[in-house]
Amino acid sequence: MKYRIGRVLISEGQLREKVKELGAQIREDYKGEKVIFVCVLKGAVIFFADLLREMGPEVDAQFDFLAISSYGASTVSSGIVKIQEDLSTDIHGENVIIVEDILDTGLSLSYISKLLRERAPKSLEICVLLDKEERRTQPVNVKYTGFKIPDEFVIGYGLDYAGHFRHLPSVHIAEPAE
Ligand SMILES: O=P(O)(O)OC[C@H]1O[C@H](OP(=O)(O)OP(=O)(O)O)[C@H](O)[C@@H]1O
Numbered sequence: 049m050k051y052r053i054g055r056v057l058i059s060e061g062q063l064r065e066k067v068k069e070l071g072a073q074i075r076e077d078y079k080g081e082k083v084i085f086v087c088v089l090k091g092a093v094i095f096f097a098d099l100l101r102e103m104g105p106e107v108d109a110q111f112d113f114l115a116i117s118s119y120g121a122s123t124v125s126s127g128i129v130k131i132q133e134d135l136s137t138d139i140h141g142e143n144v145i146i147v148e149d150i151l152d153t154g155l156s157l158s159y160i161s162k163l164l165r166e167r168a169p170k171s172l173e174i175c176v177l178l179d180k181e182e183r184r185t186q187p188v189n190v191k192y193t194g195f196k197i198p199d200e201f202v203i204g205y206g207l208d209y210a211g212h213f214r215h216l217p218s219v220h221i222a223e224p225a226e
């Protein structure tokens with residue numbers, strides 16, 4: 049394997065606190081409303097499960113899943129976003145929040161936003177845990193952001209290198225292995 053687990057960038061405690069904060073904002077904004085939360089597989093799955101448990105009874109939260117891939121077994125985007133599994137819900141006229149683990153070049157989220165906007169939801173917002181702002185090549189309008197992070201390849205809390213390390217409870221820097 050070319051990468052190994054490096055230092056912790058964001059600890060379990062910091063993640064927990066941030067998820068609570070984001071959850072509280074979304075809960076306040078959508079109180080009494082139905083929202084379809086779209087989990088972008090696979091990376092967002094852990095963040096999604098934690099975030100959705102913050103909605104409480106105030107929000108009529110429903111789940112759906114979208115599987116895409118652009119990084120494959122690399123640390124560099126292939127530049128091509130592939131939809132591997134589409135939503136199973138009709139989002140026409142619904143409030144939709146896309147939940148993603150990381151915003152890097154912006155390619156994935158700009159592609160997904162365009163795709164879902166064409167289906168005429170009532171509202172469409174993005175919630176992203178990590179934002180690697182300096183890497184952006186495609187503009188993306190994000191309403192809920194967790195952490196701005198430096199330009200380092202990160203792993204853990206759902207994020208992988210070639211399918212590895214998603215299960216780590218903290219976010220780590222991926223370190224090149226000799
Ligand atoms: O802003 P971008 O440069 O497009 O990068 C962000 C995307 O890259 C990762 O997905 P990946 O293709 O690695 O699939 P995965 O979620 O299954 O790990 C991540 O989950 C985002 O979807």
Ligand code: HPA
Binds near residue numbers: 150200201203207208
């Ligand atoms: O830093 C990253 N780590 C894991 N997956 C990613 N996809 C885009 N950037 C990253």
